Amino acid sequence: MRMGGLGRAFAGALAMGAALGLAMAAQAQDKKFKIGVIFDLTGPLAGGGSELQYLGVKIMNDYFIKQGPIEGYTIEAVYADAQSKPDIAINEAVRLMEQEKVDMVAGIYSSAQCVPIASRVEQAKKFLWLTTCISTGVVEDKHYKYVFRPQASGQQYGLTTTDMVANIAKPNFGKEPKDMRVAIIHEDGAYGVDVARGNEMGAKKAGMNIVLKEGYSATAPDLSALVTKLKRARPDVVFHTGYNPDISLLLRQSREQGFKTGGIIGQGAGYGVYEKLADSLGGHAQYFFNTDPVSIWLANPKAIDPKLQPIVKMVGEEFDKAKPGQTIRSAHVGIGASNMYVFFTQVLPVAIKKYGGVDAEALRKAALDVDIPEGGTMLGFGVKFAPTESPIAGQNERSYPVVIQYVDDKPYVVWPKSLAQRDVVLPWPAGMTYSYK
Amino acid sequence: MQSFLEIFDIYLLEAVINGILFGGVLALLALGLNLIFGVIDVTWICYAELVMIGMYGMYYLVSVFHVSYWIAAPLCILLVAGMGALLHILVIQPLLSAPPINQLLATGGVLFFLQSLATVAFGIDFRNLGIQLPVLALGEMHFSYSRLLSFAAALVGMVAVYVFMKRSYTGIAIRAIAQDRQIMALMGVDARRIYIVTSALGGALAGLAACLLVLQYDVHPFVGLSFGPITFLICVLGGLGNFVGGFVASFVFAEIISLGGLFSDLEWGYVLAFGFFILMMFVRPGGLLARRQ
Numbered sequence: 001m002r003m004g005g006l007g008r009a010f011a012g013a014l015a016m017g018a019a020l021g022l023a024m025a026a027q028a029q030d031k032k033f034k035i036g037v038i039f040d041l042t043g044p045l046a047g048g049g050s051e052l053q054y055l056g057v058k059i060m061n062d063y064f065i066k067q068g069p070i071e072g073y074t075i076e077a078v079y080a081d082a083q084s085k086p087d088i089a090i091n092e093a094v095r096l097m098e099q100e101k102v103d104m105v106a107g108i109y110s111s112a113q114c115v116p117i118a119s120r121v122e123q124a125k126k127f128l129w130l131t132t133c134i135s136t137g138v139v140e141d142k143h144y145k146y147v148f149r150p151q152a153s154g155q156q157y158g159l160t161t162t163d164m165v166a167n168i169a170k171p172n173f174g175k176e177p178k179d180m181r182v183a184i185i186h187e188d189g190a191y192g193v194d195v196a197r198g199n200e201m202g203a204k205k206a207g208m209n210i211v212l213k214e215g216y217s218a219t220a221p222d223l224s225a226l227v228t229k230l231k232r233a234r235p236d237v238v239f240h241t242g243y244n245p246d247i248s249l250l251l252r253q254s255r256e257q258g259f260k261t262g263g264i265i266g267q268g269a270g271y272g273v274y275e276k277l278a279d280s281l282g283g284h285a286q287y288f289f290n291t292d293p294v295s296i297w298l299a300n301p302k303a304i305d306p307k308l309q310p311i312v313k314m315v316g317e318e319f320d321k322a323k324p325g326q327t328i329r330s331a332h333v334g335i336g337a338s339n340m341y342v343f344f345t346q347v348l349p350v351a352i353k354k355y356g357g358v359d360a361e362a363l364r365k366a367a368l369d370v371d372i373p374e375g376g377t378m379l380g381f382g383v384k385f386a387p388t389e390s391p392i393a394g395q396n397e398r399s400y401p402v403v404i405q406y407v408d409d410k411p412y413v414v415w416p417k418s419l420a421q422r423d424v425v426l427p428w429p430a431g432m433t434y435s436y437k
Numbered sequence: 438m439q440s441f442l443e444i445f446d447i448y449l450l451e452a453v454i455n456g457i458l459f460g461g462v463l464a465l466l467a468l469g470l471n472l473i474f475g476v477i478d479v480t481w482i483c484y485a486e487l488v489m490i491g492m493y494g495m496y497y498l499v500s501v502f503h504v505s506y507w508i509a510a511p512l513c514i515l516l517v518a519g520m521g522a523l524l525h526i527l528v529i530q531p532l533l534s535a536p537p538i539n540q541l542l543a544t545g546g547v548l549f550f551l552q553s554l555a556t557v558a559f560g561i562d563f564r565n566l567g568i569q570l571p572v573l574a575l576g577e578m579h580f581s582y583s584r585l586l587s588f589a590a591a592l593v594g595m596v597a598v599y600v601f602m603k604r605s606y607t608g609i610a611i612r613a614i615a616q617d618r619q620i621m622a623l624m625g626v627d628a629r630r631i632y633i634v635t636s637a638l639g640g641a642l643a644g645l646a647a648c649l650l651v652l653q654y655d656v657h658p659f660v661g662l663s664f665g666p667i668t669f670l671i672c673v674l675g676g677l678g679n680f681v682g683g684f685v686a687s688f689v690f691a692e693i694i695s696l697g698g699l700f701s702d703l704e705w706g707y708v709l710a711f712g713f714f715i716l717m718m719f720v721r722p723g724g725l726l727a728r729r730q
Contacts, residue, residue: 042553044659046561084659188704216703221462221654221663222691224455225698225706231577232448245563245655252653256572257451258579276563280655283567 033073033348033358035061036080036096037107038117039132043084044219048244048270049332050109053132054079056336057107059318063311064344071352075344078102082113089113090120097124103358104129106340111135111154111190118147127363129347131339132332134268135190136197139395143388146360148367150339150383152293152399153392154191157267158198158239160401161291164415165237165265166206168424173236173262178207183235183261185226185250187242188215195241195267203239211235218246226250227257236262236427244270248280260436262427265289265403274328274406285406287425287432294402294413296334296378298421303375311341312378327409338378346370346383374398380419449699451578456695458580460688461588465649466668467675467683468594469642475678476615476635479529479540483548485661485668487524487640489555491517491647492656496564506568514644521640522633530632548661555658563655570652583652590649594642595684602680611635615678670714676724686725689713 039054040046061077064070078100082089089108096102104127108114114133121128122144130138130149134157139149166177173180184199186192192215203210211233216226227250230238238261242250247270271277271290278285296312304312315337319329347366348358354369355362372383382398403415405425414424430437470484481487491513498509528547532540570582602608614621614631622628654660671690675682690710698706717725 042556042561042658044657044662047563047657051561214702217707219663220703220707221667222459222694223703224459225452225695226703228448228452228455228699231451232446245657245660248563248565248655253581255569256579256581256583257455258572258574258577279567280563280565282569 031069031073032076033070034076034078034100034102036078036093036100036102036105037061038080038082038089038092038096038105038113039107040084040089040109041079041081043082044245045082045084045110045243047273047276049268049273049330050082050084050132052273052330052332053109053336054107055319055322056315056333056338057131057340059315059322059333060337060340060344062318063314070344071349073348073352073358082108082110084110086110086113086116090116093117093120094124097121097126103127104360104363106343107131107336108133111138111194114138115190118142118144122146125360127360127367129339129343131336133191135194136392136395137190137194139386139392141391143390143393145388145393146364147394148364148385148396149394150342150377150385150396150399151335152381152401153395154194155198155201156399157241157291157401158195158200159202160415161239161265161267161289161403162199162202162206162208164403164424165426166202166208167415167417168426169206169208172424172426175236176207178209180206180208180237181211181233181235182208183212183230183233183238184210184214185212185230185238185240185242186215187218187246189218189243191243191269192218192241196239199239199241199267216246218243220246220249223250223253224257227253227259230254230261231257231259234261238264239267240264240271241267242270244273244276247271247277251280255433259434261434262436263287263289264434265291267291268401272331274330274409274411275326277406278327278409281433284409286408287428288406289414289426290331290404290406290411291401292331292404293335293338293379293381293399294419295329295331295404295411296338297329298331298404298411298413299378299380300419303419304378304380305376308341308378311337315378328411331404331411334378342370342372342377342383346372372398447577451580452695452699453692454578454580455584456692457688458584458588459695460691461584461591462646462650462653463667463671463691464684464687465587465591465594465642465646466664467671467687468591468598468680469639469646470668470672471675471678471680471683472598472635472642473639474672475680476611477525477529477533477632478615478618479533479537480544480669480677481524481639482541482544482665482669483524483551483661484639484643485665486548486551486555487517487520487643488647488650488664489656489658489661490520490551491644492651492654492660493555493559493564494644495648495651496566496656499566499568500564506566510648513648514641517644517647518637518641521643522637524640525633525636529636530629533632548665552658552661559658561658563657565655566651568652581653583649586652587649590645591684591687594645595680598638598642598680607631607634670711674714674717674725676726679724679726682724682726689725 040050080092351366428435675686697709
């Protein structure tokens, strides 16, 4: 049968349409959103918590890669090892941006790496999503346009801890806050200095008596002089910010030198890796504290958006597969996972749909649109980023840490009171190695 | 005046004694490095990484395979001694006549190799033996038995090496070859054998340090970063190859860190110690106990 002129024209149009459709489909498939993730996978910071944060971010990246394209964009992740060195971290950030041509940089554990990387990424007009590092100095008075941090800041860590001690001083210690003797010790990097600044601000505000405030290098081979000074200062409470292995060394030398106090309150990093903390204390870290965002597995399920529960479960299952036999699922994993989840669900789709792409400008506008109320993230807090004109531009103004206490190998939220799962055990009871009772 | 006198309390004495004990740790580390440099004239930049491997050896033997500490310790000393000999045969020997910078870079390469190898083989976790030695309490002062043990080992090690070098045939040959590498071969001394023996001895001392440090520190692939640079500085301060100088420098360095850290910030203790090192490099470039030239 011969095809008429009209038929040929129709068939031609059909073929053209099909070809165009295929081409468009191919183009859509070609749309990629490439994320460059930087964490310390080797070096001292890796075991101090960075590798666990990486795991959290990777679980979430893999989840969304498996889910398929977001608004037509396929997700691709490239991972870089900062090797616990700021210079390597900067080089890796530059490599990811210039050679790997990533659309955004994410992750970063150490504040000492965050500060210079934020500046480099901003200069390159790329988008930076800081899941982990907490130093206020990363964003303070910088007015960056493309740097965003859903994570709580270091000063908030320090303030939350002192707030707890100021409030329990009278009922637990039988002292007014002004009679409380507190010591602030910290590793001397951007992270430790910032948390200590929060401690100092909080302690002064409450009128507490700061009997010692001192920094030290996280790689120092000997902290015995610091322990001697702590013994001389006789603090009721010690606020400690450290990585690892400095936490182990301090606790070991404190025991060996017979240092006694009312309690040592750890703030993030090494104190968030329970297995290692317990290991360095001879098996159990009974009544030790850690100030950090709440573990996603500890957050009150009733106070969290119910839609997030399957995601929390999925992250837990993936964690168990990656780290079988752990006593406590590390809060670090949840922090990385939750903060990436916010990006994939609240920032990326909006940037593509509302602002027409995945360039830094579109992502920035989408990030500034984010308005999640309390309970809207797996970490419990909401998300609203400070605008560019703010002194803390890019910082999530709704984030906050909580104080966790380990009791019988389990973590419990003990502060703030509204989220507390049990009462604070402080001062430490008699019989504990470090207790002054 | 009264506030000035207040610093002369029991805690000052504790800091002084802790400084001495920390000096023992540093002296133990410096002993092997000094031996290698004094004889072979090569600086093992990777010395602290050998200690790290020894610490892992102790961890696996004691904590994983439940071998008694006292059996594991000599095994580890032998292991690291073997590694020291192997390091010489594989890396140093081919470079003996090469410029010093090549030797330095080669041992630097071994440093990164061992760190990476440990990361791949053992992972990034911090590990410890879980042995908590008792504490010696004297009134308000407390001292760690693990540090006292290191101090004693450093003292015994120092004397043993001294006697070995002065009294034994091999020791005398080692000293002779350190003085003139070329001429000793003409006198019938097997220089290659002496180098291997010295390297094994240096490794054994690193192994001994590992057995004692593992009681005080967590093991991880980068533990050498805490000790490597400071050990090297102490050897230079004492005069590279000078055992007694290295021994004295360890205690001077440790006391500056301890007392500087007590009277000021801990970081200032290190600043003062490194400042002292720089000053001494101008005043006594040959080391603390070098004869003035």
